[in-house]
Amino acid sequence: MRKSIQHPQSEADRLKALNRYQILGTPAEASFDQLAELTARIFDLPICLISFVDKDEVFFKANIGLGSKSKVYSKETLCNEVIKNDEVTVIEDVFKLPEFVNNPNNVRFYAGAPLISDNGYRIGALCVMGYEPMEFDEKKQEILKGLTKVVMDQAGMMLQTNHLMIENEHIVADNAGLIDYQQQIAKANRDLEGLQDHFEILFQQAPIAIGIISEDDHIFEQANQALLEILGKDSTIIGESLSTVIPDLEEQDFLKLIEKVKGTGMLQKGAELRLLIWNDNQLKSLYVNVTMQLSKSIEDGSNNIIFILADITEQVIAKQLNQEANIVLMSAIEAGEMGYTVVEFATGKMTSNDQFKRNYGYQVDDEFDYSDLFEAILPKYRQQIKKSVKDAIDRKGVYQAEYEVKWKDGSVHWISAFGKPRYDIYGRASHIIGLNKIIEKA
Numbered sequence: 001m002r003k004s005i006q007h008p009q010s011e012a013d014r015l016k017a018l019n020r021y022q023i024l025g026t027p028a029e030a031s032f033d034q035l036a037e038l039t040a041r042i043f044d045l046p047i048c049l050i051s052f053v054d055k056d057e058v059f060f061k062a063n064i065g066l067g068s069k070s071k072v073y074s075k076e077t078l079c080n081e082v083i084k085n086d087e088v089t090v091i092e093d094v095f096k097l098p099e100f101v102n103n104p105n106n107v108r109f110y111a112g113a114p115l116i117s118d119n120g121y122r123i124g125a126l127c128v129m130g131y132e133p134m135e136f137d138e139k140k141q142e143i144l145k146g147l148t149k150v151v152m153d154q155a156g157m158m159l160q161t162n163h164l165m166i167e168n169e170h171i172v173a174d175n176a177g178l179i180d181y182q183q184q185i186a187k188a189n190r191d192l193e194g195l196q197d198h199f200e201i202l203f204q205q206a207p208i209a210i211g212i213i214s215e216d217d218h219i220f221e222q223a224n225q226a227l228l229e230i231l232g233k234d235s236t237i238i239g240e241s242l243s244t245v246i247p248d249l250e251e252q253d254f255l256k257l258i259e260k261v262k263g264t265g266m267l268q269k270g271a272e273l274r275l276l277i278w279n280d281n282q283l284k285s286l287y288v289n290v291t292m293q294l295s296k297s298i299e300d301g302s303n304n305i306i307f308i309l310a311d312i313t314e315q316v317i318a319k320q321l322n323q324e325a326n327i328v329l330m331s332a333i334e335a336g337e338m339g340y341t342v343v344e345f346a347t348g349k350m351t352s353n354d355q356f357k358r359n360y361g362y363q364v365d366d367e368f369d370y371s372d373l374f375e376a377i378l379p380k381y382r383q384q385i386k387k388s389v390k391d392a393i394d395r396k397g398v399y400q401a402e403y404e405v406k407w408k409d410g411s412v413h414w415i416s417a418f419g420k421p422r423y424d425i426y427g428r429a430s431h432i433i434g435l436n437k438i439i440e441k442a
Contacts, residue, residue, distance in 0.1 A: 017121035036062035052124035082112035082125035215303040232279035287316040361407025
């Protein structure tokens with residue numbers, strides 16, 4: 001959890017600031033839902049909440065990905081932690097908090113930024129959540145804080161609209177207030193334009209590539225800077241057809257994903273899609289992860305398709321090279337009559353090649369696990385080998401040993417073995433990768 005200086009606030013004054021917005025218990029609104037959806041997409045996370053923290057309950061003004069709840073008791077949510085600080089609260093693994101390890105939604109990651117009223121009180125939180133532990137760097141935290149300003153601008157707009165409706169009733173009764181009413185309407189319009197400017201800034205500065213095309217003819221309506229950089233284009237792409245950027249579009253999986261979104265109306269995802277694009281008058285091949293969904297145009301209500309791209313070309317090529325290298329390595333291991341295995345410490349589950357089994361006197365089709373391995377080792381070596389493995393884990397080094405094994409037929413053989421532990425994201429040894437070979441001892 002990110003630590004920051006706490007700024008104590010009077011709870012009575014905080015609640016007074018919250019109630020001034022007249023937002024508790026109000027029905028869902030498209031503007032807040034769209035803000036939550038955009039936030040979830042920006043960080044590629046399944047859950048986003050816009051919440052306001054009352055005395056004993058937390059009210060969800062927008063709830064994306066966490067069921068149909070509109071409120072929970074304040075002790076059941078991390079929003080109470082968020083409103084204690086001005087900075088973003090990040091919990092990379094919620095399961096490390098005893099009180100939330102059994103949370104009913106199995107949330108593992110949480111990041112929340114406080115919603116701060118115009119007079120400086122922390123009245124709620126904009127938070128994103130996921131089902132796997134993850135890091136959330138300072139750049140992402142700044143973007144999340146920026147989004148809270150858009151949320152509060154919208155809350156302020158809603159409050160101002162309520163005030164205008166009340167004032168309108170008085171104006172109907174008294175035409176003398178008409179001029180003042182028109183002035184306030186003009187101010188509301190200016191504030192709305194400011195809110196749209198916030199959206200545009202966030203859209204353009206988002207660290208992930210985002211594009212919006214029309215549903216029917218696939219014309220680019222918007223494309224942020226990150227997308228333009230991936231495509232090797234500039235802002236002149238706006239107004240052009242997707243097919244001018246992606247040749248042979250009808251042959252590519254990207255179009256199939258578009259058609260699936262149009263056919264189902266539901267969010268669709270594509271992993272490691274191969275994308276052929278025009279870049280500097282040359283055809284260039286990319287691999288991308290894609291998230292795609294229908295979206296309504298704010299201006300005319302027409303259907304658009306919004307998509308988010310992550311360029312993973314380098315990772316896919318590296319994986320392909322790694323797979324090819326593994327094939328070469330395994331061929332070399334087999335040619336050298338070496339045994340190869342991977343053991344999972346937590347379960348004792350072991351996968352190995354055929355030669356590894358043979359080295360312990362087992363046939364290829366025999367069941368063979370970690371306990372069988374130790375049973376084959378002569379007893380006088382077992383404690384020494386366990387200690388060598390533990391030492392390798394502790395120093396993050398290589399385990400190496402020579403020992404005798406007894407085969408099922410009663411014959412005894414010398415084995416030379418070595419292995420390298422692997423570690424999880426918390427630095428705990430999770431597996432060991434090992435090689436061994438039958439040797440002759442004088």
